[in-house]
Structures are given as C-alpha cells and as structure tokens.
Amino acid sequence: MRIVLLGAPGAGKGTQCKRIAARFGLLHLSSGDILRQERSQETELGKKAQSYMDSGGLVPDEVIVEMMAGAISNAPLSGFVLDGFPRTVNQAAELDKSLSRAGQKIDAVLNLEVDDDAVAKRITGRRSCPECGAVYHIENLKPKVDGKCDNNDAELVQRPDDTLEVVKNRLENYYQQTRPVVDYYNANSQVCNIDSNRDVDEVTKLVIEKLESFASV
Ligand SMILES: [Zn+2]
Numbered sequence: 269m270r271i272v273l274l275g276a277p278g279a280g281k282g283t284q285c286k287r288i289a290a291r292f293g294l295l296h297l298s299s300g301d302i303l304r305q306e307r308s309q310e311t312e313l314g315k316k317a318q319s320y321m322d323s324g325g326l327v328p329d330e331v332i333v334e335m336m337a338g339a340i341s342n343a344p345l346s347g348f349v350l351d352g353f354p355r356t357v358n359q360a361a362e363l364d365k366s367l368s369r370a371g372q373k374i375d376a377v378l379n380l381e382v383d384d385d386a387v388a389k390r391i392t393g394r395r396s397c398p399e400c401g402a403v404y405h406i407e408n409l410k411p412k413v414d415g416k417c418d419n420n421d422a423e424l425v426q427r428p429d430d431t432l433e434v435v436k437n438r439l440e441n442y443y444q445q446t447r448p449v450v451d452y453y454n455a456n457s458q459v460c461n462i463d464s465n466r467d468v469d470e471v472t473k474l475v476i477e478k479l480e481s482f483a484s485v
Pocket of ligand 1: 421
C-alpha cells in the first residue's frame, strides 16, 4: 500500500501515520524527519536544503521531491505512508511522475479534516517537558500534577511555535499551498475524508477501518 495522509497542521498526521505504519507494516516517511536527517548527515541534498534555510527561504519543491523519492525507493514491498508530503500541488504532480517511472502509483489518500478552532485549541494547549520531550495537553492529555512532567517532575513549557499567532500563520499557509493538494487528488477520486475533530483513538479506528476495507478489495 502506498498511502498519502493529508491534513491541516495540528490534525494529528504524525500520530496517525505512526499507527498506520505499525498496523500495516509500512514505512512511515515524514518529510520533516527526513529533512532533519539529511541536514544532520550533511548529505548533498541536506546541504542544499540547509543553504535555502540559512538564507531564510523555503526549501524548493525539487529538493524536497528528490529527497522523498530517494526515501521512497528504499521502502519495503509492503509500502509506505507519507506524512507532510506532498505539501504543494507541484510536489504531488512530481511525486506521481516519479512513481509512474517505477511503475507505481499512490493507492490511497486520506484527508484528516479538522476545524480551525479545534486546531488552534490543540496546538496552543500543548505543553512539553524541556528535559525528556514528553508532550501533554492542558485539556486532553493532562499531566498528573498540573504543569509538571510525569516522568521527571520538570516544569512544562509551551514551545514558541505553539502560540495562536504562529498557528494562524501556519493555517493560512496551509489553505494557500497544501489544501489544493486535496483537490489535486480528488480529481482522481482518490481522497477519503476522515472527521478528525474527535478523540485521537477514534480517528485511528476510522482510519484503520478505511484502509482495511481498501486493502481487502
Ligand atoms: Zn519530562
């Protein structure tokens, strides 16, 4: 199975991708993780990406696509689930081209649908432990003691990226750049929308059911 998971920032893509990968034995390919890896290993692509980031720009589509195509070519026969990629229509089209050269295609596209208000609440409510990295939420995933990490009692903090201002910017970017990717795949009627305003375990159940029905066809 070759799966793309789409959704706004804060829709829970990372968590769901991990669970999909574990359930179906797929490789979880997170563009964020892969970019970090390439940069820390100072590969050719990593250095190229770094130079764009150093000058304050975005990493261009062709660099991202080449990086992801490389990761995809190492995926097991069981397949992969893409997380955070494709982020633009251009990336989606390039991905299709690259796959078709290998006689492959995307089999399923899941779109996690979540209201902007819910996204804002999820992200601004996040608190994390500066020492062990554990993540909590002031409403949905409270620590045992208010404001303290369960693991080491450290004072929990809000990451600078998790403020309302930053969330609004990220959502704006999403609607401009990434939301059109849903329409791109919809043109081939590949998109399955999942209501993700609910509890994370309920979303997982819906996602797995969809993919199971798909896999059994
Ligand atoms: Zn901790």
